[in-house]
Amino acid sequence: MKNNYILKFILFSIGLFLQGNLFAQTVIDPSDSDPYYYERKKAEVKKQPQAFSFKAEKKTALKTATVSSTELEAPGGFYELDNSFIAIPTNDDGSFGPIALPFSYNLYGTNYEQVFINTNGNLTFEEANPVYSASGFPNDIPMVAPFWGDVDTSEGGNIYYKITNDALIVIWDQVEHYEPSGKTNTFQVIISDGTSDLTPPGRNTAFCSKDMQWTTGGASEGVNGFGGVPATVGINKGNNTDYLQVGRFDKAGSDYDGPGGNNDGIDYLDNQCFDFNMANTDNIAPSANSLPENKKVQLYLGETVSFNASFIGPEPNQNVTTTLTSNMCGLTHSITNGNLSTAEITIVGNECNLGTNTIKLETIDNGTPQETTTTFITVEILCRVIASAKDITVQLVENGNAVITPQMVSTTLSENCEITNLSLSKTEFNCTNIGSNSVTLTVTDGSGNTSNATAIVTVVDNELPTLSLQNITRKLTSIDGLTVPATEFISAVNDNCSYTITPTNFTFDCTNVGTQQVSITAKDGAGNEVTKNAQITIENPDALVEPSEGNTVVSSPGNYTVVDSNLLIHLSDNVDGATVSINENFHTGDELRLATGFTLPSGVTSNYSASTGVLTLSGTMTSQELQSIFQNIQFRTSSSNVLEREVVFNIGGGVSNSDNDHYYEYVSGAFTWEQARADAATKTLNGLQGYLATVTSASENEFITTKLSDDGWLGGSDSYTQINSALGSSLYANQTEAEAKNSRQLSTMQKF
Ligand SMILES: [Ca+2]
Numbered sequence: 145m146k147n148n149y150i151l152k153f154i155l156f157s158i159g160l161f162l163q164g165n166l167f168a169q170t171v172i173d174p175s176d177s178d179p180y181y182y183e184r185k186k187a188e189v190k191k192q193p194q195a196f197s198f199k200a201e202k203k204t205a206l207k208t209a210t211v212s213s214t215e216l217e218a219p220g221g222f223y224e225l226d227n228s229f230i231a232i233p234t235n236d237d238g239s240f241g242p243i244a245l246p247f248s249y250n251l252y253g254t255n256y257e258q259v260f261i262n263t264n265g266n267l268t269f270e271e272a273n274p275v276y277s278a279s280g281f282p283n284d285i286p287m288v289a290p291f292w293g294d295v296d297t298s299e300g301g302n303i304y305y306k307i308t309n310d311a312l313i314v315i316w317d318q319v320e321h322y323e324p325s326g327k328t329n330t331f332q333v334i335i336s337d338g339t340s341d342l343t344p345p346g347r348n349t350a351f352c353s354k355d356m357q358w359t360t361g362g363a364s365e366g367v368n369g370f371g372g373v374p375a376t377v378g379i380n381k382g383n384n385t386d387y388l389q390v391g392r393f394d395k396a397g398s399d400y401d402g403p404g405g406n407n408d409g410i411d412y413l414d415n416q417c418f419d420f421n422m423a424n425t426d427n428i429a430p431s432a433n434s435l436p437e438n439k440k441v442q443l444y445l446g447e448t449v450s451f452n453a454s455f456i457g458p459e460p461n462q463n464v465t466t467t468l469t470s471n472m473c474g475l476t477h478s479i480t481n482g483n484l485s486t487a488e489i490t491i492v493g494n495e496c497n498l499g500t501n502t503i504k505l506e507t508i509d510n511g512t513p514q515e516t517t518t519t520f521i522t523v524e525i526l527c528r529v530i531a532s533a534k535d536i537t538v539q540l541v542e543n544g545n546a547v548i549t550p551q552m553v554s555t556t557l558s559e560n561c562e563i564t565n566l567s568l569s570k571t572e573f574n575c576t577n578i579g580s581n582s583v584t585l586t587v588t589d590g591s592g593n594t595s596n597a598t599a600i601v602t603v604v605d606n607e608l609p610t611l612s613l614q615n616i617t618r619k620l621t622s623i624d625g626l627t628v629p630a631t632e633f634i635s636a637v638n639d640n641c642s643y644t645i646t647p648t649n650f651t652f653d654c655t656n657v658g659t660q661q662v663s664i665t666a667k668d669g670a671g672n673e674v675t676k677n678a679q680i681t682i683e684n685p686d687a688l689v690e691p692s693e694g695n696t697v698v699s700s701p702g703n704y705t706v707v708d709s710n711l712l713i714h715l716s717d718n719v720d721g722a723t724v725s726i727n728e729n730f731h732t733g734d735e736l737r738l739a740t741g742f743t744l745p746s747g748v749t750s751n752y753s754a755s756t757g758v759l760t761l762s763g764t765m766t767s768q769e770l771q772s773i774f775q776n777i778q779f780r781t782s783s784s785n786v787l788e789r790e791v792v793f794n795i796g797g798g799v800s801n802s803d804n805d806h807y808y809e810y811v812s813g814a815f816t817w818e819q820a821r822a823d824a825a826t827k828t829l830n831g832l833q834g835y836l837a838t839v840t841s842a843s844e845n846e847f848i849t850t851k852l853s854d855d856g857w858l859g860g861s862d863s864y865t866q867i868n869s870a871l872g873s874s875l876y877a878n879q880t881e882a883e884a885k886n887s888r889q890l891s892t893m894q895k896f
């Protein structure tokens with residue numbers, strides 16, 4: 145797009161220029177002297193070409209040269225069109241000139257100071273030449289023909305020229321042909337005084353082409369731009385003898401066998417240049433073509449480049465022989481000589497040819513006298529660093545970060561080339577990068593090349609979490625047990641990355657009363673974990689039944705007296721059964737009852753056992769209803785014993801022993817010991833697991849005896865420590881002595 149823009153700018157400038165010059169510049173039109181010219185040419189289309197010659201009869205005044213400064217120099221290359229060129233009005237078979245040259249052009253020993261730019265791809269010096277079928281050389285017209293064929297700019301394209309102090313440049317830009325096919329050719333010729341900067345040293349003539357697409361117009365038996373009379377590329381002395389020839393072209397493709405031999409393919413000329421010293425009177429020195437651009441080859445170490453250098457006589461009947469000389473290593477070549485001499489050259493970039501090297505090609509023809517052309521090709525071997533990288537592992541430090549440098553990853557060798565910069569696509573890592581990370585290493589070398597390599601950076605976290613626990617004490621608060629979050633044990637926890645705590649909660653119930661050990665684990669995202677232990681002391685819940693003042697003790701009043709009207713129950717659950725029990729100093733005649741007028745809730749009954757001193761409440765009631773019942777319990781005794789009685793209020797069917805905080809329930813019925821034990825195991829009280837009562841102390845034995853309504857089963861123990869503890873003396877010295885000696889105890893109490 146950029147090129148297009150520039151081109152538009154150039155054309156616009158040319159257009160402006162033409163505004164002032166168009167009418168001053170006229171083209172010699174063959175119909176001026178032959179009114180039937182184009183009618184006769186038209187008749188040639190698709191006919192066998194005939195000897196159709198024409199000589200312009202109209203004499204035209206010499207045009208004054210407009211000299212431009214040289215802005216672009218491309219000796220041996222295509223001189224680019226710019227806005228210093230002058231456009232020739234479009235035409236078919238016309239000629240522009242004669243143009244006065246500010247220098248002498250030496251053609252086979254004759255100096256010319258004027259030139260005709262003939263639309264049909266050639267320059268003449270004595271007369272305009274409209275001949276469109278390129279009959280070929282030799283003939284009697286001095287002619288320089290970069291491409292002699294039936295150009296027709298009225299169908300498309302333009303011809304531009306520019307004159308400097310010492311050279312003339314003519315460009316046929318994208319020109320079409322007569323009876324157009326849509327194909328275009330772009331080519332140029334430069335003629336000079338032989339010292340101009342615009343022609344290669346020692347040369348006064350240069351041909352160059354860009355894209356070449358056609359060879360033959362429709363009036364020359366061409367079909368769709370090809371066939372018929374071949375286009376001629378060459379230079380003619382005009383003595384019917386001496387000429388040189390690049391070739392005669394009549395087809396598509398790149399076939400080329402040299403100036404002589406077969407007709408050639410037009411595409412061989414694409415982007416080709418030829419140069420000649422036409423000052424010789426007879427034999428012209430060989431011309432090179434197919435050279436690398438600017439005769440310069442660049443490649444990197446390790447690269448291989450192959451190219452051809454070709455040479456022609458350039459006379460079509462001459463053979464050329466090329467000799468290659470170079471002291472550079474890494475060069476191989478093979479040369480085929482003949483009408484076309486071609487050197488096939490291969491170069492491998494190597495440490496031994498690093499830098500600038502020269503290839504010398506000497507080509508000699510077999511004309512008389514022999515002429516030699518020497519061509520130098522510069523070969524530059526550039527160093528280039530190829531990046532390479534290794535995988536690394538980095539560890540996150542305390543702050544959870546890791547920083548790496550390119551040097552830690554790079555394994556790039558720089559033996560031959562300076563490394564000017566190393567960089568990494570990522571240098572800082574954190575906890576979110578744990579695992580594999582792909583990074584790109586970019587190496588910049590002294591030639592300005594960059595090269596990339598990929599490495600895997602494995603980020604690891606080996607830092608263990610830190611965890612400190614504390615021992616705590618908690619009281620059971622619910623029938624459902626107690627849930628303690630793990631965080632309550634943690635006095636400090638940390639990690640360089642994130643962590644999780646397991647378990648999150650602990651649950652305890654009445655079976656856990658006492659000291660329990662817990663284990664808490666802190667684990668980080670990398671799997672590092674630390675486990676610590678702590679203790680929790682589980683305390684019994686506050687009494688479900690809270691007497692209004694200490695133990696509920698009453699004196700014997702002789703009259704019914706409310707035991708505790710302010711007693712409170714701390715329970716939200718419904719209650720199934722309850723007891724009120726005279727525990728201490730129970731005597732015959734003691735009585736518990738509900739206050740007269742108090743109505744039990746529906747489904748609830750009460751029964752007092754005068755023999756055990758236990759008032760049993762049966763049925764389900766709310767805790768509020770039970771509290772109200774308890775607040776209305778009255779005591780009276782007919783006994784003369786005046787010792788204080790202890791009255792204990794129990795929730796559920798059991799009675800409590802305030803000496804050891806256990807609950808006891810007497811279950812009547814016919815049981816074997818095994819049945820009694822199994823039945824006890826089905827009992828629970830406020831979340832407590834029931835079991836067949838055991839007697840572990842003298843006071844407990846007394847309590848059970850008092851509350852036993854009848855014979856019952858007890859759980860037994862032959863643990864010598866428990867037996868000794870119960871007796872208060874060391875009956876057994878060890879467990880062996882105690883084995884199976886304690887199983888005769890009887891009773892039936894279930895204990896909680
Ligand atoms: Ca023409």
Ligand SMILES: [Ca+2]
Nearest residue numbers: 402403404406
């Ligand atoms: Ca040929």
Ligand SMILES: [Ca+2]
Nearest residue numbers: 428457458509
């Ligand atoms: Ca020659």
Ligand SMILES: [Ca+2]
Nearest residue numbers: 605607641668
């Ligand atoms: Ca960690």
